[in-house]
Amino acid sequence: MVTIGAGPAGLAGAIEAARNGVEVVAFDENERPGGQLFKQIHKFFGSSVHQAGVRGFNIGSGLLDEAQKLGVEVSLSSVVLGIYENNVMNVMIRDHIEQVKAERILVATGASENMIPFPGWTLPGVIGAGAAQTMANLHGIRPGKRLLMVGSGNVGVVVAYQMLQAGCEIAAVIDAAPKIGGYGVHAAKVARYGIPFLMSHTMKEANGKEKVEGATVIQVDEKWQPIPGTEKSFDVDTICIAVGLNPMNKLVRMSGCKTVYVPALGGLIPAHDLNQRTSIPGIYVAGDVSGIEEASTAIIEGRIAGLAIASSLDYLDEAAFVEQRDRQFQNMKGLRTGSHGEARRKAKDYLNAVMKG
């Protein structure tokens, strides 16, 4: 089994498969494994089965340790260039290309950040929210002194708080939507320190000649149109963009998997059933590539895929597979309820229905 991506979904899938005797290789294009998980410094939500209360990077270390103990080979700086017929892949490992064939492939490539272009968006100092996290939490450097956060979803409010912890100032959090998209408690942690939330505002312009020296925002009406005369300026050197994620689905599209456009899950999603199987035999998906959710759902989906793969290769008998998989279904249930989770549950059920015709 090859897992493309050694983030939370890929590692969890590798662990369940390896635990049942499957030989697993994990390819990751980065120099470090763990995907975005190692950049999460907040305590996770959920319940004890989701490791609630444990900081993201500690959950990540736990997964990596377990994978390595089970003999999973993690190959870093390894870019899977393509998936061809019969589950053959070309992998560029540093500077040479290898051809790899696997009986089962788990695509766990995660997501990439959305963008909103505005005048001045190419200036040094305009960065993705992920970049701010990478700089502060991986490399120990502040992205800037004073920043504006664009986007109030969970990524926006969580990264805003992380920037405060890194020692940056935040001028404001803006969002074109009328309501904050992320969890109330994440927003409250930021509001508590006096950071204003400006709803129904979007970026008008990033100001500066060689780099960002300021930001101008403008209010929008209910049709998302800018209202002239409502411009506000902020004295910032960094503008952080957190306007959503979309699945990195190029490999699944290349392999011919059926895809469906599902806005609730972030974009073009590979259709998959509840066992994480796509329409191409032998190819499974898990994590953000199969729909934008959270690290905790990514881990559970990874486990389900790993178990399904082990079972399909006859390393796990039917009864044991169903029992373990159903336990994962049970763990997943709690995460896809409530006003935030319900829409995602429905979307996943819809994708399952698409697979069943």
Place this chain on the structure above:
Amino acid sequence: MTQELSTCGYLSEEELKGSPGIPSEARRKKGPVAVIECTQDIPCNPCEGSCKVGAITVGEDITNLPHLDGEKCVGCTTCVPVCPGQAIFMVDESIEGDKAAVTIPYEFRSVPEKGQVVTALDRSGTELGDAVVAGVRKTEKMDQTSLVTIEVPKEWFMKARGFRFKK
């Protein structure tokens, strides 16, 4: 989300009224007690498991709001650093003088010292006025979350939820 929380990022006192995590006035006057300001149906329950006396109930559906049994709560502060949303505080209205002690979860580098005067902030980050740091606690179990207790005028017991260093 409720109105103020979803547009400004902070709860108004109105939105907290009737929340199952807020203890009664009678209980608050008896001594330190947890104040759980969790108002959204997010799947989350570590507070329930952390309480050694079973004062917090979330239940089987982990999107339920945590319910605080004030009579069981002994004000031990164990739940305060556990909440991933930093939504639990400890309030003690039984201390001497016209004061209340508010214990706040804190995760920043500069930690205040006992006796230091800081500026208390309300949920919106607006300055309330001076507060004295009554104590700071940090144990390994708290996993990098410190507990900072500030003494504020009694009237601020439901307002003071943060602080800022004085310049």
Place this chain on the structure above:
Amino acid sequence: MGESEKMRIEEHPILGTFEKGKKVQFTFDGHTLEGFEGEPVAVALRSNGVLVHRYTTKRNEPRGVFCAIGRCTDCIMVVDDVPNVRTCVEPLKAGMVIQTQFGKGPEMSE
């Protein structure tokens, strides 16, 4: 490049101190700067207050780090005479010669 020392996080409230390689010197457009061996070139530059990495071919516009994970290529520079190096993932080495890239960079010789 005066305020640059304040860019690095000396002690993080959750992560503590960051493990870094040994301190090394490198040059940027002829100036000698310091950074830590193994960290991305872009980080070493940022710690010295350098945010502009290159200028675009057609309109000569300044560009710098955007995604910080080696995907967008906005941070490319000429490193040891090789153009188009993604500085946000390229590890810093002692004595590295970093240059602002103008357009597509210098012609590669045989």
